[in-house]
Amino acid sequence: MGGLPRWHILSGIMATRQAQVLGRWALAPAVTVLAAWSFVPLALTIYFAFLRYNLQDPDNTGWAGFSNFYYFFKDPYFVKDLINTVLLVAGTIVTTVVGGTLLALLLDQPFWGRGIVRLLMISPFFVLPTVSALVWKNLIMHPVFGLFAGIQRFFGSHEPLDWFGRLPLFSVGIVVSWQWLPYAALILLTALQSLDEEQKDASAMDGAGPLSYFRYIVLPHLARPITVVILIETIFLLNTFAEIKVGGIGGIAGNLTYLVFSQLNDATDVGMAAAGGLVAVVLANVVSAFLVRLVGKNLEA
Amino acid sequence: MGSITLKNVRKAFGDTVIIPGLDLAIADGEFVVFVGPSGCGKSTLLRLIAGLEDVTSGTISIDGEDVTEAAPAKRGLSMVFQSYALYPHMSVYNNIAFPLKMAKMDKAAIDAKVQTAAATLNLTQYLQRRPGQLSGGQRQRVAIGRAIVRNPRAFLFDEPLSNLDAALRVGMRLEIGELHHKLGTTMVYVTHDQVEAMTLADKIVVLNAGVIEQVGSPLELYKSPANQFVAGFIGSPKMNFVTGAPAVNRNAATIGVRPEHIKISKDTGEWAGTVGVAEHLGSDTFLHVNAAALGTLTVRAEGEVSVSYGDRVFLTPDLNRIHRFDANGVVIR
Numbered sequence: 001m002g003g004l005p006r007w008h009i010l011s012g013i014m015a016t017r018q019a020q021v022l023g024r025w026a027l028a029p030a031v032t033v034l035a036a037w038s039f040v041p042l043a044l045t046i047y048f049a050f051l052r053y054n055l056q057d058p059d060n061t062g063w064a065g066f067s068n069f070y071y072f073f074k075d076p077y078f079v080k081d082l083i084n085t086v087l088l089v090a091g092t093i094v095t096t097v098v099g100g101t102l103l104a105l106l107l108d109q110p111f112w113g114r115g116i117v118r119l120l121m122i123s124p125f126f127v128l129p130t131v132s133a134l135v136w137k138n139l140i141m142h143p144v145f146g147l148f149a150g151i152q153r154f155f156g157s158h159e160p161l162d163w164f165g166r167l168p169l170f171s172v173g174i175v176v177s178w179q180w181l182p183y184a185a186l187i188l189l190t191a192l193q194s195l196d197e198e199q200k201d202a203s204a205m206d207g208a209g210p211l212s213y214f215r216y217i218v219l220p221h222l223a224r225p226i227t228v229v230i231l232i233e234t235i236f237l238l239n240t241f242a243e244i245k246v247g248g249i250g251g252i253a254g255n256l257t258y259l260v261f262s263q264l265n266d267a268t269d270v271g272m273a274a275a276g277g278l279v280a281v282v283l284a285n286v287v288s289a290f291l292v293r294l295v296g297k298n299l300e301a
Numbered sequence: 302m303g304s305i306t307l308k309n310v311r312k313a314f315g316d317t318v319i320i321p322g323l324d325l326a327i328a329d330g331e332f333v334v335f336v337g338p339s340g341c342g343k344s345t346l347l348r349l350i351a352g353l354e355d356v357t358s359g360t361i362s363i364d365g366e367d368v369t370e371a372a373p374a375k376r377g378l379s380m381v382f383q384s385y386a387l388y389p390h391m392s393v394y395n396n397i398a399f400p401l402k403m404a405k406m407d408k409a410a411i412d413a414k415v416q417t418a419a420a421t422l423n424l425t426q427y428l429q430r431r432p433g434q435l436s437g438g439q440r441q442r443v444a445i446g447r448a449i450v451r452n453p454r455a456f457l458f459d460e461p462l463s464n465l466d467a468a469l470r471v472g473m474r475l476e477i478g479e480l481h482h483k484l485g486t487t488m489v490y491v492t493h494d495q496v497e498a499m500t501l502a503d504k505i506v507v508l509n510a511g512v513i514e515q516v517g518s519p520l521e522l523y524k525s526p527a528n529q530f531v532a533g534f535i536g537s538p539k540m541n542f543v544t545g546a547p548a549v550n551r552n553a554a555t556i557g558v559r560p561e562h563i564k565i566s567k568d569t570g571e572w573a574g575t576v577g578v579a580e581h582l583g584s585d586t587f588l589h590v591n592a593a594a595l596g597t598l599t600v601r602a603e604g605e606v607s608v609s610y611g612d613r614v615f616l617t618p619d620l621n622r623i624h625r626f627d628a629n630g631v632v633i634r
Contacts, residue, residue, distance in 0.1 A: 201353050202386035206400035206447070207374035216399070220390040 042281075048274035055268035068275035077259050082283075084169055085255040088176065089237040089287070093230055095177040100184025100229070101222065105214075107185065108192045118189075125182045129242035136175045137164055137247055168253035172243050180237070184229045191225040192218070227292050234288040238280065256280045302364045303377075303454035303487035304329045305350060310359035312345055312511075319345045320511040322359070327455075327489060327504075329364075332481050334490045336498040336534070337508035343491045344459055346508070350489065351380050351457050363454055374403070379448035380457040383464065385440045387432040387447075393419075394428040397446045404451070418446040421483075438469045445480070455487035462497065474500060495535055499523070507531050529630035532557050538587060540624070541598045547572070553625035553633055560587070560601035562619040565608075570615025574598065576608050590614060 052064045072078065107118055124132065140147045141163035149160030163171040195218065203213050241257045244250050250258045260280060264273035305327040312320040319342045327333050335343040348354040350361060352373035360369045368376045379400075387396050395402075397418055401411045419425045422442040432440055441461060448456055458477070462470045478501050481488050492498055498505050499519045507514040507522065507530070515527040519535075526532035532540050540557045548556045564570070565588065574592030586606040590598050600616060608614060625633040 196384065196386065198382045198384050198386035199388065201348075201351075201373075202380070202382060202388075202447075203399075204353065204373045205351060205378070205380045206451075207403035208399075212403060216391075217388060220388075223390070 045274045045277050048270055049278050051271050051274075053269070053271040053274075055270065064271055068269075068271045069279070072263070072272050072276045072279060075259065075263075077254065077262075081254050081256050081259045084253055085238060085257075085283075086287075087169060088173055088240060088255055089234055091173045092177045092180060092237055093233050093291075095173070096180045096184040096233065097226055097229060099177070099181050100188050101226075103181065103185040104188035104192050105218075107189050122182045122186060124179050125186075127179070129179065130246050132179055133175055133243040133246035136171075136178070141171055141174075164247050164249060168247065168249035172240070172247055172249065172253065175243050175247075176237065176240055180233055184233070187225050187229050188222055191222055195221050223295070227295050230291050230295055231288050234291060235284060238284045238287070256283070302329055304364055305455060305487065305489070306362045306365075307350070308360045308362075310346075310349060310361060311357045312342070312349060312354065313357045318511065320349075323511070323513060325506065325513065325516070327487060330485050330487055332478075332488045332490065332501055332503045333506060334492060334498040334502035334504070335506050335508055336492055336495055337514075338534075339493055341508040342511035343493075343508045345511075347380075347457050347459055347489060347491045351378055352376050353380075377451075377454040378457055379451050379453035379455075380459065381441075381444045381448050381461045383460045385432070385444040385464075387440060387443055389432055392429050392431060393424060393435070393443050393446075396432065396443055397424075397450055400447060400451045414450045415446075418450045421449070422446050437465050438473060441465065441473055442476075445477075449480075449484070453486065455489060458488065458490040460492055461490075462492070463494075477501065496537060499535070505535070507534060525632070525634075526624065527632055529555060529557065529626045529632075532624055532626075532632075538599045538601060542626075543595050543598075545594060547595065548625075551623065551625055554628040555626040555630070557624040557626065558598075558618040559622065560599040562622040563598065563600045564617045564619070565590075565600050565602050565606065566615045566617065567608075567612075568615065570617040572598075572616045572618075574614060574616060576610060576612045576614055579606075579608060579610065581605065588614075590616060592616065 049068055050064055050066075051068075052060050052062055054060065103121070107114065107121065111117075127135075138145065141149075143149050143160050143162035143165070146160070146163070148163065152160040161167075163174075199217055200213065203217050208216060238255075239257050240255060241261065244254055244258050245261075250262065254262070256276065257280065260273050260276040263269050263276055305325075307323060307325040309322050309324060310320060311322045312318075323346070335346060337343050345354060349356055352368070352371060352375075356369060360367055362368060363376060363378075388399065391399065394415055397415045398411050401414060406414075415428070416425070419428055422445060424439070424442055424446060427435060427439060427443075432443065435443065444461070461477070462473055465473060474497060477488075477490075481501075490497075490501060502519055504516060505519055505522055506516050509530050514534075515522060515531045522531055522535045526535060529542065533542070536559055538560045540559050541563070542555050542557050544555050548554060572592050572595060574590040574595075577589040577591050577597065579589070580587040584604065586602045586604070586608075588600040588602065588606070588608065590600055592598050598616060627633055
């Protein structure tokens with residue numbers, strides 16, 4: 001009896017070990033790419049953030065301590081741009097989650113041509129941010145040639161609204177929301193389709209009307225996908241840049257990303273830009289962690 | 302109160318007719334089981350009664366009141382679904398309380414009702430759990446709890462045991478039977494399992510392709526099936542059908558004999574055959590006997606029978622318990 005089972009156990013252990021070694025080698029390329037893609041830039045950013053490094057002042061070198069951070073916070077634009085960032089992210093998330101939920105509910109209904117409508121619906125997501133910003137600014141929101149101006153004139157207005165001039169942050173919010181609405185709607189639609197039909201029947205038997213069904217069955221079911229949408233959108237929206245740059249409103253309604261850009265581009269201060277970039281990273285993490293917890297708690301309880 | 306009357310109920314999805322027109326009366330307090338093969342329209346019929354599907358034509362009335370156009374919740378019925386359809390994000394307590402909350406009952410009354418239902422169903426210690434943390438049998442009980450708190454006029458069960466394993470199924474079957482005796486409420490139960498039908502029902506409705514084949518008590522259906530379909534569907538193992546000479550001798554196109562109504566002998570008997578597979582269950586022995594021109598006959602012998610594969614045996618049907626059918630499969634009495 002003795003020898004055979006022991007041999008089996010041994011070979012089992014060896015097989016496991018071999019699989020582990022093989023697994024590590026198989027993962028190595030992915031890990032290497034990931035490291036090169038994210039760790040190296042992050043490490044460089046941290047390094048630059050503590051360095052005196054201004055392209056217009058090449059003789060001034062050496063360690064800067066925390067002064068880059070200090071001057072970034074002291075920048076007259078910092079507080080304003082921080083508020084703009086939060087407003088833009090929060091406003092867009094509210095618009096896209098609410099709008100996306102309603103759109104998803106609509107697209108979940110059976111109607112003729114649903115497949116084509118769904119396909120058309122995702123299309124804004126494929127438009128490059130610069131392109132969509134240009135289209136919105138010059139064809140839709142322009143005070144002279146724009147579609148909105150045309151509508152206003154049709155209703156008798158002589159002085160149509162200059163969207164980007166008068167409401168810069170709100171206008172960028174509309175453009176960004178238009179781009180992200182399909183994403184939210186698509187994720188939420190997929191979630192809706194995984195909702196068990198018998199739940200609907202059961203709640204109908206239990207006396208839940210359409211609103212109660214939405215409030216007590218559908219919304220809790222969507223809680224998790226909504227947190228996913230919020231998380232992903234937060235990360236991407238904190239980086240909104242193209243729409244602000246193309247809109248030409250960086251000076252009046254810029255966000256932190258734009259401030260980092262202007263430190264680098266206008267002030268050519270690499271050290272300060274790196275410090276600002278780090279602040280933005282930390283901010284992104286704090287905000288998204290906070291949001292996810294808030295939404296998760298409210299919807300699942 | 303909970304009598305349900307269906308009058309000329311018809312259901313079609315587009316051109317596909319599920320129920321071509323059906324009349325049925327369910328008395329107050331009765332346990333009625335709809336049984337039939339899959340696709341026979343039994344679940345559709347239950348959903349029509351529940352109001353989850355609209356009838357194409359005909360009327361449904363509960364306690365004499367026409368509810369054909371009434372919303373599901375207005376019919377005063379509760380339903381237990383095949384997948385239980387518990388709300389996954391709510392605790393057991395909130396699941397059971399949900400219909401009461403929708404009925405805008407005050408909190409104290411809801412709590413009293415939920416606690417009573419939980420006590421009846423042995424769920425008290427699980428009230429704070431989510432459905433995902435419960436076993437299949439416990440989920441089933443939560444679904445029943447959610448159904449009983451509303452004091453419905455009738456319960457509708459849609460294959461409630463089909464997701465449970467065999468041992469639990471027997472246990473839950475007993476619990477549902479017990480519940481019916483305790484509450485005395487009308488129950489309409491859909492299943493494809495004739496054992497569930499036989500054990501639970503006061504009245505069985507055998508459905509085939511949307512048509513009622515026969516209505517009767519379990520023993521009525523067992524003793525005098527109206528046609529070959531019912532004869533073959535009710536009873537386990539299935540009734541043996543024999544055509545040819547033995548049938549013609551008895552002035553029938555087909556005769557049917559239940560496996561338990563055939564005597565087996567090693568020496569003499571009406572039909573000869575060789576034993577195929579023999580299933581020894583201890584209490585019973587099921588023999589699959591290859592009887593030449595008659596085909597394979599199933600024989601149920603009580604207790605242990607010492608025959609084995611390939612043995613030559615003789616079979617004699619119980620003369621008083623032979624069912625005769627004409628060419629259309631209708632019984633000849």
